[in-house]
Amino acid sequence: MILTVTLNAALDVTYGVDRLVSGTSHRVGETHERAGGKGINVARVLDLLGRPTLVTGLAGGPTGELIRGELRASGLPEALVPVGGDARRTVTVVSHADGQATVFNQPGPRVGPGEWAEFTARYARLVRDARVVVLSGSTPPGLPADAYARLIRTAAAAGARTVLDTSGPALGEALGARPDLVKPNAAELAEATGHTDMTAAALALRAAGARAVVASLGPRGLEAHTPDGAWHAAPPEALTGNPTGAGDACVAALAAGLADGRPWRRVLREAAALSAAAVLRPTAGDVDPAAYHRLRTTVRLEELHAPHTHR
Amino acid sequence: MILTVTLNAALDVTYGVDRLVSGTSHRVGETHERAGGKGINVARVLDLLGRPTLVTGLAGGPTGELIRGELRASGLPEALVPVGGDARRTVTVVSHADGQATVFNQPGPRVGPGEWAEFTARYARLVRDARVVVLSGSTPPGLPADAYARLIRTAAAAGARTVLDTSGPALGEALGARPDLVKPNAAELAEATGHTDMTAAALALRAAGARAVVASLGPRGLEAHTPDGAWHAAPPEALTGNPTGAGDACVAALAAGLADGRPWRRVLREAAALSAAAVLRPTAGDVDPAAYHRLRTTVRLEELHAPHTHR
Numbered sequence: 066m067i068l069t070v071t072l073n074a075a076l077d078v079t080y081g082v083d084r085l086v087s088g089t090s091h092r093v094g095e096t097h098e099r100a101g102g103k104g105i106n107v108a109r110v111l112d113l114l115g116r117p118t119l120v121t122g123l124a125g126g127p128t129g130e131l132i133r134g135e136l137r138a139s140g141l142p143e144a145l146v147p148v149g150g151d152a153r154r155t156v157t158v159v160s161h162a163d164g165q166a167t168v169f170n171q172p173g174p175r176v177g178p179g180e181w182a183e184f185t186a187r188y189a190r191l192v193r194d195a196r197v198v199v200l201s202g203s204t205p206p207g208l209p210a211d212a213y214a215r216l217i218r219t220a221a222a223a224g225a226r227t228v229l230d231t232s233g234p235a236l237g238e239a240l241g242a243r244p245d246l247v248k249p250n251a252a253e254l255a256e257a258t259g260h261t262d263m264t265a266a267a268l269a270l271r272a273a274g275a276r277a278v279v280a281s282l283g284p285r286g287l288e289a290h291t292p293d294g295a296w297h298a299a300p301p302e303a304l305t306g307n308p309t310g311a312g313d314a315c316v317a318a319l320a321a322g323l324a325d326g327r328p329w330r331r332v333l334r335e336a337a338a339l340s341a342a343a344v345l346r347p348t349a350g351d352v353d354p355a356a357y358h359r360l361r362t363t364v365r366l367e368e369l370h371a372p373h374t375h376r
Numbered sequence: 377m378i379l380t381v382t383l384n385a386a387l388d389v390t391y392g393v394d395r396l397v398s399g400t401s402h403r404v405g406e407t408h409e410r411a412g413g414k415g416i417n418v419a420r421v422l423d424l425l426g427r428p429t430l431v432t433g434l435a436g437g438p439t440g441e442l443i444r445g446e447l448r449a450s451g452l453p454e455a456l457v458p459v460g461g462d463a464r465r466t467v468t469v470v471s472h473a474d475g476q477a478t479v480f481n482q483p484g485p486r487v488g489p490g491e492w493a494e495f496t497a498r499y500a501r502l503v504r505d506a507r508v509v510v511l512s513g514s515t516p517p518g519l520p521a522d523a524y525a526r527l528i529r530t531a532a533a534a535g536a537r538t539v540l541d542t543s544g545p546a547l548g549e550a551l552g553a554r555p556d557l558v559k560p561n562a563a564e565l566a567e568a569t570g571h572t573d574m575t576a577a578a579l580a581l582r583a584a585g586a587r588a589v590v591a592s593l594g595p596r597g598l599e600a601h602t603p604d605g606a607w608h609a610a611p612p613e614a615l616t617g618n619p620t621g622a623g624d625a626c627v628a629a630l631a632a633g634l635a636d637g638r639p640w641r642r643v644l645r646e647a648a649a650l651s652a653a654a655v656l657r658p659t660a661g662d663v664d665p666a667a668y669h670r671l672r673t674t675v676r677l678e679e680l681h682a683p684h685t686h687r
Contacts, residue, residue: 080467080480085398088476096482127438156391156467158480165399169391169469171407 067111067320068195068225069104070188070216071122073173073205074145076131076154077101077349084162094161100135101155101349103201103230103313108141109350110310110317110339116324119144121191123176123184123205126151144191146184150174153205166307173205181208188216192223196324199316200244201230213239226323229275230316232256240274245323247275248316254280263288264295264369277329279336281315283308286337288369291329295369298337300360310349315340330366337364378422378631379506379536380415381499381527382433384484384516385456387442387465388412388660395473405472411446412466412660414512414541414624419452420661421621421628421650427635430455432502434487434495434516437462455502457495461485464516477618484516492519499527503534507635510627511555512541524550537634540586541627543567551585556634558586559627565591574599575606575680588640590630590647592623597648599680602640606680609648611671621660626651641677648675 079097104122111118120141124132125148132152136143153171160167192198198220204212213235217227221243229236229244232253240247247270249257260266267278267290277291286299318339322332338360345353388410393402415433422429431452435443436459443463447454464482471478503509509531515523524546528538532554540547540555543564551558558581560568571577578589578601588602597610629650633643649671656664 080482082480085478087396087398087471087478088474090479090481093480093482127441130438156480160398163399167396167398168401169393169404169467170401171391171404 066117066119066194067197067199067324068119068121068191069108069111069199069201071102071104071120071145071202072208072212073203074100074102074105074122074124074129074132074152075171075173076128076135076152077157078154079157079159079348081159081161083160085158085160085165085167091158098131098135099348099350100132100139100141103316104199105136105141106310106313106350107199107201107317107320109139110314110343110352111321112141113352113354114317114321116321118142119191119195121145121188123148123180124152125149125174128152128154144187146180146187148174148176148180150176166309173203176205176207178207181212185215185219189219189223192220192225195220195223195225197226197228197320199228199230199320200239201313201316203231204235210234210238211242214242217242217244228316228320228323230312237273240270243274243276246277246279246319248279248281248312248319250281250312251283264290279315279319279333281312281340283311286364287315287333287340289329289333293329296330296333297367297369298333299365300337300341301363301365304341304344304356306344307347308344310343310346310351311340313349314343314352334364334366335361377428377430377505378419378508378510378635379430379432379502380419380422380510380512382413382415382431382513383519383523384514385411385413385416385433385435385440385443385463386482386484387439387446387463388468389465390468390470390659392470392472394471396469396471396476396478402469409442409446410659410661411443411450411452414627415510416447416452417621417624417661418510418512418628418631420450421625421654421663422632423452424663424665425628425632427632429453430502430506432456432499434459434491435463436460436485439463439465455498457491457498459485459487459491461487477620484514487516487518489518492523496526496530500530500534503531503536506531506534506536508537508539508631510539510541510631511550512624512627514542515546521545521549522553525553528553528555539627539631539634541623548584551581554585554587557588557590557630559590559592559623559630561592561623562594575601590626590644592626592651594619594622597675598626598644598651600640600644604640607640607644608678608680609644610676611648611652612674612676615652615655615667617655618658619655621654621657621662622651624660625654625663645675645677646672
């Protein structure tokens with residue numbers, strides 16, 4: 066089983082409007098509500114791949130109830146821990162006239178020390194059955210700075226591998242716990258290390274504790290730096306669509322590959338193909354299956370031989 | 377007691393962002409949630425005036441629970457009828473850089489015939505204790521076209537006076553039930569009658585059944601056409617601020633005046649003063665008390681003597 070952790074689970078709400086004009090009132094045509102947060106999106110993709118998965122994390126209040134209800138309706142098993150504060154919403158306004166998406170992210174409710182202790186106790190039991198633990202997204206206010214580091218150590222002690230997809234201080238604080246894999250995008254990598262060169266930045270994350278780094282570079286694919294070598298994997302064609310869920314699809318493929326103990330070359334082909342296939346779908350957590358099956362055999366994989374890329 | 381009816385009650389959510397840029401992602405700095413819908417805003421102003429008021433209408437699902445909880449916290453008595461569908465939200469994004477407010481209005485849940493019958497039965501009991509009934513805002517999908525007409529007839533049969541503040545087909549369908557007062561704004565008046573001349577439009581609404589019409593004209597004040605005469609009431613100065621709640625404050629003053637059986641001149645002065653004082657406050661349902669007390673003695677009232685303004 067792959068356990069996905071979403072400490073700041075959200076209800077993702079999409080509003081359709083004719084055209085978004087700042088400073089005016091809009092009649093919302095249609096509304097969609099879906100459980101979200103990066104870890105939940107990863108679980109959706111794993112479920113599409115037929116991989117047993119379990120959603121955990123924090124989700125409280127009436128919005129937390131809506132999140133749990135939507136997960137049940139989607140057939141995704143969940144072990145979310147309720148907290149007192151109401152779970153956050155993310156509102157995406159899709160403007161039909163120009164296709165633009167405008168997103169509003171709430172910060173999420175403050176979590177108390179007792180609630181965090183309740184979560185970590187539950188998590189310690191859940192990781193016993195997990196082959197891989199995926200830790201994704203921002204952390205809500207109130208958590209200790211080393212929240213992800215503690216969760217990584219608990220997972221490692223239980224024999225599970227860990228994949229971390231977060232940014233900013235949460236990423237920096239977690240590296241010392243030696244996650245098996247971190248998956249930043251180009252902007253997160255530059256922010257975390259101060260390096261604009263991808264290779265230098267990835268090596269800096271490895272030096273700080275990450276066992277492997279897979280950076281997602283948008284249409285340019287993935288760059289991986291691992292103990293076994295370094296590679297660049299890219300789809301044969303640039304696909305246009307909604308890039309929001311590409312990172313989560315990438316993480317799902319990486320987690321599935323780690324769970325199976327597959328060689329990096331194969332894992333990276335799968336991850337590049339699944340990311341690109343996610344771009345073709347309008348919602349995060351979904352992939353285009355036909356594109357995925359086509360791309361997994363046509364992704365171009367190039368080994369990076371420069372001496373500074375290995376160690 | 378003044379009964380305010382909000383058939384499409386809402387949770388009004390305000391998001392603060394640094395600057396709204398269409399097509400990008402925004403971190404929401406602060407979030408405020410408040411029960412809303414025009415009738416609820418009217419009740420808030422009546423409560424500020426010290427007038428006994430009761431909120432009724434339709435509000436279902438978890439969002440309906442949040443609406444009820446917020447009303448309790450605000451000390452506003454409510455007799456909202458729950459329905460199966462989740463109540464709507466309105467999201468207002470305030471851009472701190474330029475002060476602009478961008479609003480997204482959800483349509484509200486569909487209401488079934490059984491739910492409507494349950495509401496009308498409850499309403500028939502509530503109006504027995506009401507001196508005035510205020511019917512405000514849009515109606516949710518699923519209600520009969522003559523929903524407001526029926527509520528007006530029920531109120532009149534119980535001896536209560538009625539104030540209607542709605543627009544479009546809901547306004548047109550309700551006039552035949554002879555509401556005591558309708559309060560359109562300039563755009564609603566033009567849309568309902570096809571007349572761009574305010575006086576011609578107000579007379580057309582009276583001809584269609586409204587006993588009196590008070591049109592709110594933004595900074596230009598109010599124009600009233602009643603069986604006792606016609607007047608224009610305007611504040612001595614143009615006030616700038618947030619006009620969203622000015623119409624609801626106007627309705628509150630009109631309802632309070634009707635409840636007391638006061639002469640129109642006095643009612644109109646109060647309504648013009650209270651509307652203008654609402655513009656000074658950022659949220660609907662609130663007024664600036666100092667401005668209100670200053671303006672109620674300085675509002676300029678002008679009788680409209682043209683022969684076509686009386687009948």
